[in-house]
Amino acid sequence: MLELLWLIPAFPLAGFVALTLVGSRLSRPEVAYVGAGSVGLSAVVTLLVGLSFMAAPPAGGSFVQTLWVWVDVAGFRPAFAFHLDALSLTMIFVVTFVGFLIHLYSVEYMMEEEEGYSRFFAYMNLFVCAMLTLLLADNLMLLLLGWEGVGLCSYLLIGFFYKDEANSQAASKAFIVTRVGDTAMLMALFLLFAELGTLDIQALLERAGQQFQPGSGMATAVALLLLGGAVGKSAQLPLQTWLPDAMAGPTPVSALIHAATMVTAGVYLIARTHVLFTLAPAVLTLVAVIGTLTLLMAGFAALVQSDIKRVLAYSTISQIGYMFLALGVGAWSAALFHFMIHAFFKALLFLGAGAVIMSLHHEQDMYRMGGLRRQMPFTFWCFLIGSGALAAVPVVTAGFYSKDLIIWNAYNSEIGGVWLWAGALAGALLTSVYTFRMVFLTFYREATEWVRHLMPIHEPGPCVRIPLGVLAVLSVAAGVIELPHTMGSLTLFSGFLNTALPEYHGVHASYGTELLFELLAAAASLGGIWLVWTLVMASPGSMERIAAQPWARGLERLWFSGWGFDALYDALFVKPWLWCAKVNKDDFIDFFYRAVAFITETLHFVASMTQTGAVRWYATGIAVGAVVTVGLVIIL
Amino acid sequence: MLTEALTTSALLFVIGTFGVLVRRNAIIMFLCIELQLNAVNLALVAFSRYVGVEGQVFVFFVMTVAAAEAAVGLAIIISIFRHYRTVNVDNFNLLKW
């Protein structure tokens, strides 16, 4: 069964090729069958492969399938090879299943668009293929191919409605900002190949363990550069600014790429190269700090957004911050657990938001929504479940188990401590506040004028409802595969992942403390919901009163703009850069390049003079060349 | 004797080469190329006296090839003359640069 592994990325690739080749000639249902079907097949194969992997785990906990070697020269031997272990299996499981559900959803969602139906599915299929390549890659070369591939697809899909210039600009912004991280990662690759002489990930990690001293400069440099790549792709501080703007893409894209899968590539990268990070403890701590700061920063920013998708975007940044925090404190499996649960509920939330947006004729402003609970009960319940999971409502949602694990580990780990724990807990409070602010604004309250104008509002069709339902069930039920000590201590998930990632060892573990901390986390979640209830529902207008305060207005503006990072970067990088470019328009370096161009062109014209078109001139050329050649051969 | 033969044939070859370079008439240029080939023939026949029969056999083939080349060359030159009314190669320079 494991030999079927190559089929998993092959199906979406075939879908992409088919759609680009003949997509324009297919009818929409045909496109839908090809587009969603290819990912569905790949999900089925993942299931088969996953079952046989778990039934009979291969020796060493990993299965390598080498398709072919690209070139084989002087030790440089990049292969098209896939590496399946518990880590990549978890990831591809999420990508194919959530990916399939989102494709299914798009079948209906994209039907409204006048054009680009097959283009959309072609890009989406290509994305899934690239993402799977990234996850399954056995060497960094192939991983880079997937990494750049998902970046490209993200760019194409953010700018999908390219006729609006703002969308194109958002796409460019995403591409350029992540490129900063990609450059760092590329440098890491060069450095690793130069130092260790291989790009094969497993061999590389092994050699790194032997050659690098823990805490040495080289290990720190490599880990820092890799972190740079991860931070860019996963929209963490300081490269988080692109993600909110990326919401310009169609909602399924936001769900698939900018919530569930691509943005977690950074998490995957760090987990995949965890040996390098353990060799650089300082960087690992930095990962935790970045995670904590990001989750707080994004949490505050989400509080004041009015666009429903931007709230979700900031919450994504914040939740990935949790994953980074978990990675930073060495709780590898906790990070992956949160990744999986997050993929379920965040996809659910985006799809739910998409359903709302769709029925409100592309209205994304929450202040213009309201009272949708009665109009769209199914969507409401699904959205509510997703929000519960996001806000980590205790016991009943999966989000509680995954997030609580991280919060507890932030305190309990050797690297962690009170500060990280406090940050994570504060983040949890913020999460439930902004989440339920969103729920109350959208679904409760009186229906706004705009909503009344559009009544009666219909529930979406089956292609949208099935993914919502499935994801809602998962958001509730998936938590039970990993239960804390206080609740029965079930470690199915971490036990599985520990075949690929190092086991987590807590330090302070005492039953009482853990219980206390869990209660605190639960209190933060529920307290947040209560707070919003009092502010939004119990006494309408109180929010406006707070917002009217001068200090609050300043804060709101700061948070609304995502802590002003855009303005900061604009002032710090873009403007000085443009200024330098303007000042240096005629500088020496330009002179150099222009001189090169000038000389080359001059040489071209001089050389062209020899092509006179006269036979006798050519014959003379040959004769002179003959004399010189023979002369040189004899003399030299 | 080998040196003399080589010198003669080299001289003939150089004369032929110069002919190709300085003459303008395509047919004469072609004749000069034939002269080059025949200079080599002379050398080959002379060498084969010392080192074996291969040289002489080669000469047969060279002669044949020269004839074929002359036939095709002449045909092309005729076509050119029909079209341009001249065989002066300096007039053919539509294609350049």
Place this chain on the structure above:
Amino acid sequence: MSDAYLPILLIFGVSALNAVFMVALSHILNPRRPTPQKAMPYESGMIPLGDTRARFSVKFYLVAISFIVFDLEAVFLIPWAVEMRALGWSGFVAASIFVAVLTAGLVYEWKKGGLDWD
């Protein structure tokens, strides 16, 4: 080389030099005042009509081309003919193939009309 032939070589040389000397001397010494009439080719006192170079039909070239190709046949056939007995049947087969290939060319030329004068 025998010394006996030296006088003959000398005679050849002297007569050649003599001829060149006389032609060159008259060429150097004579006065040159060309007029169009004088520059005209001499055709027994008649005013020349048309180009001196007679144009002949391009068909001659075609015949010449055919001739060049086919007369080379002999170059390969004569060595075979001389050593026919030594070469035996394999030589005969080789020569036959050679002639057959040339015949194919001849057939082509015939059908194409290359042998027709008109």
Place this chain on the structure above:
Amino acid sequence: MNPFSALTPIVLLGLTPLVLMLVISFHRSHRLAVVISLVGMALPLALLAGTATSAAPPLAPLLIIDGYALFYIGLLSTATMVVVVLSYGFLERVPGNREEFYLLLTLATFGCAVLTASNHFISFFLGLEILSVSLYGLVAYLRTTRTALESGIKYLILAAASAAFLLFGMALIYADLGTMDFTAMTSVLAAKTREPSVLLLGGFGMVIIGAGFKLAVVPFHMWAPDVYQGAPTPVTAYLTTVSKGAMVALLLRYGQYGGLLDYDSVASVLAVIAVLSMFLGNLLALLQDNLKRLLAYSSIAHLGYLLVAVIAASREGSHAVTFYLVAYFITSLGIFGIITALSDERKEADEISDYRGLFWRRPWVSGALSLMLFSLAGIPLTAGFVGKFYVLTAGVLSDLWALVILLVVSSVIGLYYYLRIIITMYLSAPEDPSSPLSATRRFSLPEGLVLAGLTVLLIWFGIYPAPLLSAIQAAVGSLA
């Protein structure tokens, strides 16, 4: 085993023009001529599979049919088949007799096959001249077009003159070594201990001239742009690929047997030629506006790259040369194929300006063309990249650092003009609707299939070069 059965592929290739000639005499039909030439090229190809494993001993002193020769014969006759398919569409739109074109084409390929299998100066010269003489006819085939005639006479005079140089070189080497047989040369050279004589070196120099002319490397390159531009486009494709490929195959074999590359002075001269070709070729192409001319210049540069691997000459070098050649075949045939297929009765699509905005009218064609240009420029994931990569590796393994660095530098110049063409295709289409190239000509099915096949191969060998490489390794292995 009958020793003649190994000769079957070459005999069949030789029979093809003969059969064509007889058929044309009695029944003229364009389609029939195409079919006969395709069959004539495909039959030996089918037989190659049977003979490839039998390491045939030299049957006649003139030819040696080893795996190496068979590989190249297969490559060259496949390329000829592509040219035949392209020629059909091309000749359909020109006046006059069409059938003789295929006669000359198959005859030229027969010459190439003799070249690749030759083990003797006689077969070397005969193969080369069969090729050249057929090419004179092909280049000047459109005998009512001035440019075709002009390029015909240029090619005729210059090729004949340089063949004379080659012949003189052969005579000199013969005088020194006393043999014309490649295999015998190896033993004579091995027995030699003293310094090489002037005769031998002079001979080598002149052989380089003859080969250099066919390969169009500096300073024997000047004919190439004029002839490329004036010749019918399928013939240009043939000149770029098959004619050069056969010469490279021979050069490798002669280099191996004849000791050409064992002398430092020869290697230095070849290095100078390689560097000059890379730079001059790329410089000349830089601002060229005629696509066919530009490709001639680019071909000069590419042969310069190829010479680097020839100089490296180690086993690695021969692999690199052959792989590079295959990649170059695919790419060049593809580009010239697209030029041919886009041209119509009114206009040949050979100006870069004709391609302005092509993407918006023919996205598929311009996509394929972009891929091919990427391959020429050596962008990763195309066959051209892998080829260039192997050439560079061969250079590095032989410590030819200066050459390798110069190769990379000149490739950068090359990138400029390839990108220039690509950008032109993606510009907005010219406003003038009566622009000469409407590019509305639909590709015929065979044309489309061939071009699609070439594009697929281009990507396939760029991503998965291993099978081709192992085939090459097996073939070149038999050369030693």
